[in-house]
Amino acid sequence: MSYDVGAWVINVISSILTTINSKVSTISSQVSTVDSKVTTGLGGVQVFTSNGTFVVPSNVKKIWITACGGGCGGMDGSSGKGGSGGDWIYRKTYSVSPNQSIPITVGAGGAGGNSGGSTVVGNLITLSGGLITYDYDTHGINGGHGGTGNGTTLAQSTVFAHGGDTRPDGSTGGGAGGGASLGRGGDGNHRNGGGTLPGYGGGGGGGNYRAESGLPGGSGLVIIEW
Template sequence: MDRNIVYPGSIPLDTDLLTINLNTMTALGALIQATLGTSTVVDGLNCQPTSPPSMSVVVGAGSITQISPVDALAYGSIGANSLAQTVKMGISLGSCSFPIVAPVSAGQSISYIIEGAFQETDSDPLVLPYYNASNPAQSFSGPANSGAAQNTSRIQRVQLQVKAGQPANTGAQVTPAADNGWIGLYQISVAYGQTQITAANIQVIPTAPFLNWKLPALRPGVASGVMSFVSNGVFSVPPGVTQVEVEVWGGGSGSYASVPGLASGGGSAGGYAKRLVTGLVPGQAIAVTVGTGGVGGTTSGVAAGPGGTSSFGQIVSATGGSLNYLATSLAPENGATPAGIGIGGDVNFTGSAGLAGMLNQGGMGGAAPIGGGQNSGTSGNTGNFPGGGAAGAGTGAGGNTAFDGAAGGGGLVVVRW
């Protein structure tokens, strides 16, 4: 951070004070950029119904932070600097209310948005006293004794306004787009005949760049949000999030049942992939598929099954463990292979193949890339979660007893942001 140097006896200049303010703003901007980056960030500005309820909403105090030119206009006697940029913060210390009007036709609804913008303006005009060289005891009123008022503050504020859409049949109303240079913060929908606005009428616009976490809520090296999927679902990108870390495990394959004299081989593990997914949009919905573990074979003739593929959209996936093409319900001794693989990740791993059954012991189930293999027992043992292959079934102490196989470990998808 730059600092001014002044000397005893030197004549003070107006730029001495102006550069102190300018250097402080620049240093704070660098600090904000180091913590929040250069994307626009909104903090606070909570929108709530009035108390008691009415047809108005109240937006509380808060801030909008964004990158802007250092000074688009001259700052006192310091010239404009519109080429260099710094991060600035517009602050609103108070709350403001906005009236919302319901449609006048039965069966209709209307959607409004509350939009905000960073605003920097010169304000607080005063007629300043100026030095009068011809008569120092009598100061001039304004520059050259003109009596003209001059702005004395350059302020950074949050500007808010409400924008109405068009009334339409309920369910068909369209939310208006934010104006150029403005940020859509909240959507408010009201119906014909409505006399009060409740919290249910107010929704955060998914693309609004609200600051979701403060430093005390974060721990170094730990994700701020984690969502794990053990079955198919949809991941909705949270507000303010544009990238996530994704891990996927494919399902492990099951093991065959043993037959008298032949212990069954172990199932193979699913693959694994890990990827940093960027370029996401808040509110974006991404399909998540979780591969199931393959079914275990039974002594009644049900064949073992392969594991399923897990995926995060069409972006990254991990295939499930396969069965050995030489293995059958009547010849189950071969370990399952090939194992599943990772596809599309920054890191892609292949699972382990299952081991063959030997003597009266079932083969060990293949290990998932991040996980252990499953040891065999008399009956097959279910594959370790996530994605492990099932252990094969043994044939008992005498080697002549058939036992059921087991299912592979289920897949998993983990998303962190």
């Protein structure tokens, strides 16, 4: 009986290659499945600093929203009170439908002495802007209140940011700091220079005793993750 060693070797190698190709195909399929899960899971983020529309990606049914309303502007030097911060949420979960269009309205920061604008995310959530602080502790659900003139009451901080600093101005009465939101509150005005502007949703600093205007509040923000 004759035996063709060359043919036997070729058959063995062919069998091994077939097995390897099958394994590679299986691994490639598993990698594609993982990639698909990553893409349709927590796979992206979109930030809105102005009005727009968020279109839910295909196969996404849940999103996480971080957002805040606009901050209230600080009062003028007649009171020197800081503005309150806008209401905020952090990574709150909402159910959505694939390819759904969600209109976004980003609340504007209020000018000196004016409330901030509301931030609206479709019909999912409305976050009020910071309110006019004739009473220093008048504010929304989460936004920090502004301080009172010349450091009588300090601006309120949040878990994310510090309330603005009051600028003591001796007998002339410095402006109070603004309340915090997702961003820091603005510092109050004083006779040696202007206060600092607030971060996202932060209240504006108050004007000093010389009747300087209060500073504007910080604009709102919307961050959507999926």
